[in-house]
Amino acid sequence: MNTIKLFLNKKSHILSLLTLFTVIGILGGCGDSTSSSNDGDVEDKHLHFLYNFSTNSLDPHVDTSYVPLRAGITETLVRLDEENLTVEPWLAEDWEGEDGVNWIIHLREDVTFHNGTEMDAEAVKASLERAITENIAMDNALKIDQIEADGHTLEITTSEPFPEFISELVNPNVAIIDVTEDDILNRPIGTGPFVLDTFVQGSRLDLTRYDDYWDGASNLDSVTFSFNEDANARSLALRSGEVDIVYRPEVESLDTLREIDGLQVESTATFRVHQMTMNMQRENLQDVNVRRAIDALIDREDIVDSILLGHGEVAVGPFLPSLPFAPTYEEQPTGSDAAVAYLEEAGYTLEDGTMQKDGEPLTLTLLTYPSRADLPLIAQVFQSDAKQIGIEVDIKQIDIPEEYMASNRDWDIATYSNLTAPRGDAGYYLNATYHPTGALNFSGAEEVELTEIIDELNQTVDYDERAILAEEAAEYVHENVINSFVLHPSTIVAYNENKVDNWVTTRSEYYMITNQLDVK
Amino acid sequence: MLKIITRKFLEVFFFIVLITFASFVFVRLAPGDPVLTILNVDELSVSQGQVEQLREDMGFNKPLLVQYGHWLINFVQLDFGASYVTGQPVMEMIMQGLPATLELTLGALIVMLVIAIPLGSLSALYRNSWIDQISRTLSIIGAAVPSFWLGLILIDLFSVRVNWLPSMGKGGLDTVILPSVTLGLAISSVYVRLLRSSLLESLNQEFIRAGRARGLSESRIFFTHAFRHSLPPVITVFGVSIGSLIGGIVVIEVLFAYPGIGKMVVDAIRQRDYPLIQGYILVMAIIVFIVNTCVDLSYRYLNPELKLKERETSR
Numbered sequence: 001m002n003t004i005k006l007f008l009n010k011k012s013h014i015l016s017l018l019t020l021f022t023v024i025g026i027l028g029g030c031g032d033s034t035s036s037s038n039d040g041d042v043e044d045k046h047l048h049f050l051y052n053f054s055t056n057s058l059d060p061h062v063d064t065s066y067v068p069l070r071a072g073i074t075e076t077l078v079r080l081d082e083e084n085l086t087v088e089p090w091l092a093e094d095w096e097g098e099d100g101v102n103w104i105i106h107l108r109e110d111v112t113f114h115n116g117t118e119m120d121a122e123a124v125k126a127s128l129e130r131a132i133t134e135n136i137a138m139d140n141a142l143k144i145d146q147i148e149a150d151g152h153t154l155e156i157t158t159s160e161p162f163p164e165f166i167s168e169l170v171n172p173n174v175a176i177i178d179v180t181e182d183d184i185l186n187r188p189i190g191t192g193p194f195v196l197d198t199f200v201q202g203s204r205l206d207l208t209r210y211d212d213y214w215d216g217a218s219n220l221d222s223v224t225f226s227f228n229e230d231a232n233a234r235s236l237a238l239r240s241g242e243v244d245i246v247y248r249p250e251v252e253s254l255d256t257l258r259e260i261d262g263l264q265v266e267s268t269a270t271f272r273v274h275q276m277t278m279n280m281q282r283e284n285l286q287d288v289n290v291r292r293a294i295d296a297l298i299d300r301e302d303i304v305d306s307i308l309l310g311h312g313e314v315a316v317g318p319f320l321p322s323l324p325f326a327p328t329y330e331e332q333p334t335g336s337d338a339a340v341a342y343l344e345e346a347g348y349t350l351e352d353g354t355m356q357k358d359g360e361p362l363t364l365t366l367l368t369y370p371s372r373a374d375l376p377l378i379a380q381v382f383q384s385d386a387k388q389i390g391i392e393v394d395i396k397q398i399d400i401p402e403e404y405m406a407s408n409r410d411w412d413i414a415t416y417s418n419l420t421a422p423r424g425d426a427g428y429y430l431n432a433t434y435h436p437t438g439a440l441n442f443s444g445a446e447e448v449e450l451t452e453i454i455d456e457l458n459q460t461v462d463y464d465e466r467a468i469l470a471e472e473a474a475e476y477v478h479e480n481v482i483n484s485f486v487l488h489p490s491t492i493v494a495y496n497e498n499k500v501d502n503w504v505t506t507r508s509e510y511y512m513i514t515n516q517l518d519v520k
Numbered sequence: 521m522l523k524i525i526t527r528k529f530l531e532v533f534f535f536i537v538l539i540t541f542a543s544f545v546f547v548r549l550a551p552g553d554p555v556l557t558i559l560n561v562d563e564l565s566v567s568q569g570q571v572e573q574l575r576e577d578m579g580f581n582k583p584l585l586v587q588y589g590h591w592l593i594n595f596v597q598l599d600f601g602a603s604y605v606t607g608q609p610v611m612e613m614i615m616q617g618l619p620a621t622l623e624l625t626l627g628a629l630i631v632m633l634v635i636a637i638p639l640g641s642l643s644a645l646y647r648n649s650w651i652d653q654i655s656r657t658l659s660i661i662g663a664a665v666p667s668f669w670l671g672l673i674l675i676d677l678f679s680v681r682v683n684w685l686p687s688m689g690k691g692g693l694d695t696v697i698l699p700s701v702t703l704g705l706a707i708s709s710v711y712v713r714l715l716r717s718s719l720l721e722s723l724n725q726e727f728i729r730a731g732r733a734r735g736l737s738e739s740r741i742f743f744t745h746a747f748r749h750s751l752p753p754v755i756t757v758f759g760v761s762i763g764s765l766i767g768g769i770v771v772i773e774v775l776f777a778y779p780g781i782g783k784m785v786v787d788a789i790r791q792r793d794y795p796l797i798q799g800y801i802l803v804m805a806i807i808v809f810i811v812n813t814c815v816d817l818s819y820r821y822l823n824p825e826l827k828l829k830e831r832e833t834s835r
Contacts, residue, residue: 054777056613056784057606064560064605134607137560140570171563185608201616202779203690228688228777232672237687240679371790400552402561406568422563431565439559439566 045221045519047500049512050234050243054227056201059185061131061138066172071205071225072218072513073114074175074190077105077124078166080424080508085323086463087167087424091119091176091191100161100461107152111214113178114195121149127176128156138173163461167425172510193218193515203227207513218515225513238263238494244519245495245503247512251309257494264497267490268505269313269320271421274374276382276484277405277414281444284362285412289346291481294364294413296338297385304487307377311492315485317474318420318429320507325426325470329478336389343389355390363392367414369401375415378486405442414442417489422508426470430454434477443482450476524817532809536802540595543801544588547794553580554604554792591798600802601795603788610799614781618803620690621780624703624769627696631704632711639708640715645742647720655712662709667768671702671775688777699776707765714757718750725749751822759815762808 055065060074068074077092091111097103111119125147132139145159158165168174178189186199191214194207204226209218226243228234231250235257238246249257249265257263276298278285285291300314319326333341340350348357355362364386368379376397383393398404401416418440420429432440434447435454450473457469477483493505501518504511555574559566579587594601600610639659643652678698679687686695722728723746731741770782781800788796 054779054783054787056616056779057608059606062605062607064563136558136574137564137566140559140566141564185606200690200779202783203777226689226777229783230668230775230777233675233688233775233777236672236675236680240675240683240687242679242687399550400556402556403552419563428563428565432561435567437567437569439556439561439568439571441568 045219046223047220047245047517047519048224048226048243050237050246051225051227051512052229052231052234052248054202054229057185058188058196058199058205059134060175060177060188060190061127061134061173061184064173066510067205067225068177068188068190068196069172069175069192069510070512071196071207072192072194072223072515073188073196073207074172074177075192076172076175077107077169080170080506080510082504082506082508082511085320085421085424085507087170091124092169095166097165098461100163100165100459101158103154103156103158103165105154105156107154108214109152111191112212113191114189114210115178115181116212117178117180119176119191121152121154123178124154124176125149126179128174130179131174135173138171141168141171142174161459161461163458163466164423164425164427167423167427170423170508170510194223194513197222213515215515219518223513223517235494238496241496244500245493248492249494251311251492254309254311254492254494262496262498263494264500265492265494266503266505267311267492268507269488269490270507270509271320271419271488272417273315273318273420273488274372274378274415274417274486275315275318276486277416277442278481278483279409279412279414279443280482281409282412284364287346288480289342290362291484293339293342293346295481295484296332296334296342297336297389297391298334298382298484298486299385300334300486303378303381307374307381308487308489311490312487313490315487317478318418318433318483318485319426319470319474320421320488323421323424323426325421325467325474327471327475327478336385340389350390353390354392361392362390363394364412365394365396365410367396367398367401367404367411369398369415372417374489375417379415402440402442406439409444415486416442424508425466426473427457427466430457430470430473434473434482445482447476447480447482450480450482525813528809528813532806535809536805537592539805540591540798540802541588544591544798545584547792547797548584548587550792552792554578554794555580557791557793558604595802600799603796604793605788605791605796610795613784613796614799614803617779617781617784620778621766621769621773621782623696624699624772624778624780625765627700628703628707628765628769631701632708635704635708636711636715640712641719641742641747643712644716644719644723652716655716659709659712662705662712665706667702667706668771668775670705671699671772674698674702688775690778695776695778699772699778702775703765703768703772706768707761710757710761711754714754715750718753719746722746722749748822752819755815755818755822759812762811766804766807 053065055063055067057063058068060068075091077090078087079090081088091108093106093108095103095105107119107121107124113119117123128144128147132142132144143158143160143162144156146157148155176191177184181189187196193210193213195210197206197208199205204224207223207225209221211217228237231248234246235249235253237243238249239260254265258265276294278291280286304310304312304314316329317327343355348355348362366379366382368376370376379395383395386393396411401414405414418429418433431454432438434441434445434450436446436451453469453473453476457466460466460469491505491509495503499519501520502516553575555571559571559574575581602609603613639655643655646652675687675698678685685698689695728741728746731745769780770786772778773780773783774786785797785800788800
């Protein structure tokens with residue numbers, strides 16, 4: 001009996017506690033929202049930015065969420081100029097390296113870390129060395145053999161001629177930090193315009209302005225950089241006024257967001273390309289005319305409009321047209337008539353509603369995977385367009401495209417998405433995708449002429465010459481339809497335009513919180 | 521009591537070995553390995569040879585049993601490895617995320633109790649009345665509505681429209697309310713129905729009639745006799761469903777950007793971060809085991825018959 005009384009008492013305790021908590025919580029919530037709006041106008045200039053991926057680690061050398069760079073805590077030696085899409089100085093003032101092996105980098109002399117320590121060549125050397133020891137991928141990407149530091153000058157030797165070296169330094173994983181600090185995972189000390197105050201893993205970062213920032217301290221007092229992986233929830237957070245800038249809101253909600261007074265929606269094409277990878281080892285596809293027919297069948301405009309709701313750019317080649325090494329392509333006939341013409345050239349005829357050659361109907365196996373939501377839809381559009389001219393397309397869903405395509409060759413075409421020049425250089429994409437040794441060479445391309453161009457590119461340091469070679473390679477790919485390119489998807493950002501000033505949606509998606517960002 | 525606890529500990533040991541082995545095998549049999557993530561193939565130029573090399577260096581070419589043996593040896597030495605992706609020790613990561621998840625579980629349980637106990641009791645007491653009808657309809661709706669949708673509706677109501685509660689993140693107590701309510705509502709529907717039917721059965725028992733005959737008040741009959749008698753089946757289901765409750769938290773954690781281990785393990789699975797997946801399974805297995813043990817022990821407290829039977833058999 002007593003125990004039951006106790007139980008009941010406990011229950012009522014819990015109930016009253018819960019009621020109390022709820023009331024406190026609600027009051028607390030109200031208190032927060034009023035105080036922040038008051039402070040926002042008067043003294044504390046604060047912005048809240050909401051990003052679409054979360055991270056548990058802020059170690060800039062290891063974590064591929066790149067949050068420390070994106071949040072303005074760390075910076076790299078060089079950065080991408082968003083207008084010309086070329087590499088420009090950042091923490092480095094200039095550099096030399098004509099032979100592609102011995103590099104001399106001159107650092108800015110007026111830069112200090114957030115703890116006040118000077119950023120000299122020794123500090124940068126230690127930071128670079130940590131990046132390549134902690135991160136196998138960076139060791140692999142930078143090919144650094146030896147680093148020597150002297151004052152504000154770094155002498156770096158690469159283990160082989162490596163002309164892309166400088167552009168690889170754009171990678172946020174080689175951001176410069178003070179490695180003598182203890183807790184790099186939770187509190188990296190960088191050189192950027194904002195200092196990290198608190199980090200709640202997987203949830204948010206609170207940042208304050210770094211007054212001694214070398215490029216001019218920010219006008220903002222503080223920034224909150226938080227994460228939410230659910231697109232609907234991101235849109236709602238913007239609508240509730242809880243956040244000021246939201247990265248990649250739900251595409252379906254954009255019209256609703258636009259209708260709300262004071263919200264601005266921006267979209268910028270990225271370095272990513274959605275492509276159709278052709279399996280050149282399949283008998284059907286060895287004929288270039290079949291590949292041309294497939295290329296002609298892709299209704300790019302329709303896909304951009306209907307699947308991406310206009311938030312993308314039609315792609316002809318792999319590189320964004322604004323990149324210096326993107327060729328200008330001649331317009332070629334597209335549509336089902338053009339596709340039929342190409343197929344006829346390859347010896348196919350339309351009989352009983354199916355495209356046939358020697359009595360064999362043309363059927364294609366098309367791979368797609370769900371982790372990029374647009375791709376299965378593109379596959380379906382292609383399937384229905386192909387059906388119109390009598391081509392049967394079997395869509396096959398796979399889980400991990402890289403793994404499947406590398407070990408299975410029982411497919412003809414595959415939707416795939418690639419970054420093509422994430423650091424303003426074509427070397428990465430061309431080597432990975434078209435060189436016979438490349439890990440992403442799923443088309444199985446072993447084109448002697450193309451391999452030669454890439455090999456030459458890998459030996460060429462001069463910027464303009466590299467651009468010419470990259471252009472040649474892209475043209476070769478286009479001419480021989482080794483892969484077919486569908487579109488460059490856009491990054492969409494929505495923000496409160498009554499409050500946010502100087503927001504720039506970058507193509508690289510590297511630079512988000514800058515010293516230019518401000519409130520009105 | 522001591523005997524039961526020792527037996528439980530032996531059980532848990534075999535249970536852990538079994539479950540970690542099974543998960544180890546399943547995770548590794550699934551396509552994909554972390555090599556592509558580690559080498560960051562999406563952004564860095566890598567050759568096929570380098571992929572193979574790393575695969576070999578990490579021991580993925582070795583037989584599964586050998587790989588599991590390594591894990592087990594490290595496990596016995598309390599070394600759970602480091603995440604392939606962040607390089608952070610697995611246990612450190614889990615211990616950072618676990619409190620948030622437990623907090624959310626507790627919040628959801630409180631919400632569930634607050635809803636299920638009165639609603640289930642009322643609908644049993646006033647069987648077939650309008651209260652019963654409403655609570656049954658609500659619990660059917662509750663069972664049918666996906667919790668992420670419910671969460672979005674709550675965010676829209678309480679964050680966007682009236683602006684009372686934050687829509688996401690983890691901070692003060694106010695940030696716990698919406699995710700707890702979402703999860704609590706989602707699970708309470710099951711318990712409303714369960715408590716109702718269990719109470720109805722108790723109310724039909726002979727001892728209740730005997731109590732009435734002795735002239736006990738209805739409230740006393742209900743609270744001291746029927747309610748207690750109806751709890752064991754509800755608690756059994758609770759013990760079974762604690763696993764699915766923790767699973768359901770994953771969705772809620774993603775929606776509310778709540779930094780718990782549910783969200784962490786989703787990323788780990790996507791990136792094939794084996795040490796983290798394995799650590800998560802281990803911790804979850806231990807939690808489920810503890811909860812089940814508590815459930816078992818609570819029977820003895822709630823149902824004195826069990827204690828009597830044990831005494832009889834031990835004699």
